[in-house]
Amino acid sequence: MAWMAWTWPTAIFFIIIACILTVFTVLAIKYPETPRKGVLRIETTRGDRLFITLLGSAFINLAWLGVIGANQPFALLVCLVYAAAVFRWV
Template identity: 65%
Template structure:
């Protein structure tokens, strides 16, 4: 794998996100909540589901369309926001 600045930025953002969520879990203990997924999830569960879904959305976008990748990123970020929204 070529270690370019986008690759480094990707892994740095993932590491920073995990660090922030760890600090949030320590400072504000998690309680399972029901959201759009209709099952009880914690913040960490929603993060994992959201990141995994974002990867699949972006791969599908790149494989099925010729439109710029930024539109796929916008759609996946919108999906992540919907997953994190709790009712």
């Protein structure tokens, strides 16, 4: 890991993202999905909702870091609630 000066948390983050993408690929192959409309009245698939979740979670973490500065594990809890809401209602 020294060739890119990665830290273990960074490596774990990217490993988790790769695992999520793998699971979503398997789900898309095994259980094809038709787009559905949610609260935003746009058609989204699982992949769209995953992208919205990841992008929103990045902004939540950046805002948390800028406003509060510490206790990032609490930001993770906010992100999990946000992800549940996106996958349920968007």
